Amino acid sequence: MGGGSATFKIFRHDPSAEGEEPRFQEYEVPVRPGLTVLDALFYVQERLDSSLAFRASCRAAACGSCAMHIAGGYGLACQTQVEPLGGGPIVLRPLAHLPIIRDLVVDMGPFWEKYNKIRPFLVPGEPAPEKERTQSPDDRDKLEGLIDCILCGICSSACAVGGTDDAYLGPAALLNADRFVQDTRDGATEERLRIVDGEHGVWRCHTIFSCQEACPKGLDPTGAIMTLRRTIIRHRWKKLVR
Amino acid sequence: MRSHDVLIVGGGLAGLRAAVELNKANVKVGLISKVHPLRSHSVAAQGGINASLGNHPRGDYDTAMRHAFDTVKGSDFLADQPAVVRMAKDAPLRVFEIEHWGCPFSRTDEGKIAQRPFGGAGFPRTCYASDKTGLAMMHTLFEQMIRYQQAAERQELVVYSEWLVIGLAVDGDLCAGAVAMNIKTGEVDGFRAEAVLFATGGAGRIYGNSTNAIINSGMGMAVPYRAGVPLKDMEFVQFHPTTLCGSNILISEAARGEGGYLLNKDGHRFLADYPDSKKAMEVAPRDIVARNMAREILAGRAVEGTHFWLDLRHLGEEKIQKQLPGIRDLAIRFAGIDPADRPVPVQPGQHYTMGGIDVDRSGASPLKGLFAAGEAACVSVHGANRLGGNSLLDTIVFGAITGEAMAEFIAGHVRPASADKALAEAAARGREAVERLLGGGGAEDPVSIKDEMKKTMMEKVGIFRDRADLSAALAKIRELKDRYRRVGVSFKGKILNQELRSTIELGGSLDVAEAVVAGALAREESRGSHSRTDFPKRDDAGWLKHTLAALAPEGPRLSYRDVELGYFEPAERVY
Numbered sequence: 001m002g003g004g005s006a007t008f009k010i011f012r013h014d015p016s017a018e019g020e021e022p023r024f025q026e027y028e029v030p031v032r033p034g035l036t037v038l039d040a041l042f043y044v045q046e047r048l049d050s051s052l053a054f055r056a057s058c059r060a061a062a063c064g065s066c067a068m069h070i071a072g073g074y075g076l077a078c079q080t081q082v083e084p085l086g087g088g089p090i091v092l093r094p095l096a097h098l099p100i101i102r103d104l105v106v107d108m109g110p111f112w113e114k115y116n117k118i119r120p121f122l123v124p125g126e127p128a129p130e131k132e133r134t135q136s137p138d139d140r141d142k143l144e145g146l147i148d149c150i151l152c153g154i155c156s157s158a159c160a161v162g163g164t165d166d167a168y169l170g171p172a173a174l175l176n177a178d179r180f181v182q183d184t185r186d187g188a189t190e191e192r193l194r195i196v197d198g199e200h201g202v203w204r205c206h207t208i209f210s211c212q213e214a215c216p217k218g219l220d221p222t223g224a225i226m227t228l229r230r231t232i233i234r235h236r237w238k239k240l241v242r
Numbered sequence: 243m244r245s246h247d248v249l250i251v252g253g254g255l256a257g258l259r260a261a262v263e264l265n266k267a268n269v270k271v272g273l274i275s276k277v278h279p280l281r282s283h284s285v286a287a288q289g290g291i292n293a294s295l296g297n298h299p300r301g302d303y304d305t306a307m308r309h310a311f312d313t314v315k316g317s318d319f320l321a322d323q324p325a326v327v328r329m330a331k332d333a334p335l336r337v338f339e340i341e342h343w344g345c346p347f348s349r350t351d352e353g354k355i356a357q358r359p360f361g362g363a364g365f366p367r368t369c370y371a372s373d374k375t376g377l378a379m380m381h382t383l384f385e386q387m388i389r390y391q392q393a394a395e396r397q398e399l400v401v402y403s404e405w406l407v408i409g410l411a412v413d414g415d416l417c418a419g420a421v422a423m424n425i426k427t428g429e430v431d432g433f434r435a436e437a438v439l440f441a442t443g444g445a446g447r448i449y450g451n452s453t454n455a456i457i458n459s460g461m462g463m464a465v466p467y468r469a470g471v472p473l474k475d476m477e478f479v480q481f482h483p484t485t486l487c488g489s490n491i492l493i494s495e496a497a498r499g500e501g502g503y504l505l506n507k508d509g510h511r512f513l514a515d516y517p518d519s520k521k522a523m524e525v526a527p528r529d530i531v532a533r534n535m536a537r538e539i540l541a542g543r544a545v546e547g548t549h550f551w552l553d554l555r556h557l558g559e560e561k562i563q564k565q566l567p568g569i570r571d572l573a574i575r576f577a578g579i580d581p582a583d584r585p586v587p588v589q590p591g592q593h594y595t596m597g598g599i600d601v602d603r604s605g606a607s608p609l610k611g612l613f614a615a616g617e618a619a620c621v622s623v624h625g626a627n628r629l630g631g632n633s634l635l636d637t638i639v640f641g642a643i644t645g646e647a648m649a650e651f652i653a654g655h656v657r658p659a660s661a662d663k664a665l666a667e668a669a670a671r672g673r674e675a676v677e678r679l680l681g682g683g684g685a686e687d688p689v690s691i692k693d694e695m696k697k698t699m700m701e702k703v704g705i706f707r708d709r710a711d712l713s714a715a716l717a718k719i720r721e722l723k724d725r726y727r728r729v730g731v732s733f734k735g736k737i738l739n740q741e742l743r744s745t746i747e748l749g750g751s752l753d754v755a756e757a758v759v760a761g762a763l764a765r766e767e768s769r770g771s772h773s774r775t776d777f778p779k780r781d782d783a784g785w786l787k788h789t790l791a792a793l794a795p796e797g798p799r800l801s802y803r804d805v806e807l808g809y810f811e812p813a814e815r816v817y
Contacts, residue, residue: 053737
């Protein structure tokens, strides 16, 4: 690590500026133990180059704002330590498959549209009782790893299929579809399966596991997609037998 | 100019809950947030939400009134008791409701909502979704919002993501709308509304050592404050006992509720040495634990003079993974420590703003048509110290109450013709202010002003306070405010200009910081989170009252209002 500092090579682009070409710009950032990539971005923006644009909010890996491509892999800037990355150059790029607004900030609109398509809300099977709907601890456990998604968009950017099929629902929306299918309180399984059972749904996944590898929360969208596939097939069989 | 029946500022739990309530009442809602709603700070809440459900084996005799009593005692008797009773009574209703909407609470063996012990509570009444309760609740409410947006028969519910509210339009004694800047384009526009709700969260980032999200600048309190609405009880700032050493990332109180120990450098559970925490130990309320940690630091018994050990090892890996998976993940990723193997280094850090925009029990401020809810507001239900698990409750109880009150308000309200003119003028002023910063501006650097403010608040307006420190802090904040008048931004772009945005917000932070310091300097007693070493006792005869700070040209002008009692007599607080 050259003299306790690291070189950051950061993607810069303003699509609204005519004739402006995307480029990488280098910045030298002093490194201390515990320094995160997000800390480094603030150092650059506040002390070296006030024109840099990036998103940040909770800085504790809970909100999903600072998802980006960091030194060869996707990650949350806030939970990525700089020291283990070495002296650099540490290359930072925006999320893929989404329009760039400026620098590291992308338009998440297309991502949210896909999320909205899966009807991401509980559709209860029965009217609400006076108190809580009961759910056994085992049934609740089925939601672990599904309710932990922070919708940062990393999995969908890491997904190779997303680069070739704009209409593909993508790992985040599909994982969240499974979140409701697995919930014993939900009564809309048939409809949910219909939404994801299509050429731009679960069958488009090539099981490359890029989403699982990239997820900053250690979740397994590929696994969720496979579960949805199995459930769809089981439901088809049931209909045939009936 | 954009137009809605009601404008909600803030997309966290209180804002979303109010939006759902207003939509149910068939009101057209615009919701403005400076980040996408799911990036709001509510997602960072961990431990849980209080409601006297009695689902825990040791919770059989819990009642809403016992919840109310614990809250009032925790508040060091500064909370308004009728408001607390209302919150405690509504708690089960709101928790069941959000469960019905799909909130994935952890479960008891009988399949009921699981509850855990928390600080200052007589029974285990904190409902939780492992240690990610805020995230679970936020997603649930956001999902309900999408449900309403997708339902054809529903009224509009428009979300403006990444817009920063920079001003209010006031027409006589009426709030006529708000002025906001589109962060993505630099456009400044007026938002016409019959009523405006501020649900903008706390002001933790006026401190250098806060658990809060970077976005919690206090701007949402400053905007109404500048429009003439008082800020209430701002001197009451909660310091959370367990934040990760260095980064001040929150380590939930659930870690102690589940049985974790706090150790000093000698490996001793020092809370046993202090009369106010020797019985409850780690689950004493936050103000008491944080204060006793500060005493240990002063006595030279903190590790390296800065931190303590949060020891969870005796809980075993299985329980840690099951009940505290988020905490474990944070400790591993941010401190390189697995709590199953080694104790976690923690220190007290700023966590919650008990004070806020002065509102009554229905969320209405003294300015007609302006409402506030959640951490941005001060009802007051938390008084001088908030109990863990009561902030999430505050957001959904008062989000719902305020939504209902706003629907009623606009039903009986006729907007005067002059209101649109006031809004157009306010929008013009907003545009000018932004242009002024971008165009000319002065030589003062906003970053050094911000750094000096955070340092001042941390060093002089922390857990222990005295007149000398507070006077110095007030002088310093005023010096910074003066320098801020000559501030300039170096980047002139309109698209995602982070420097412009944070410089605008810095002005708000300074106003709020000044109200905190002025209130703290004036309050010559120790109550809850406010500990004056020069006035170490609570003084009910002189100070059982709320501070109201109104912004005058020379700074905050303070007045006081009696606390509403009626249920519980103020008594000494021991745990």
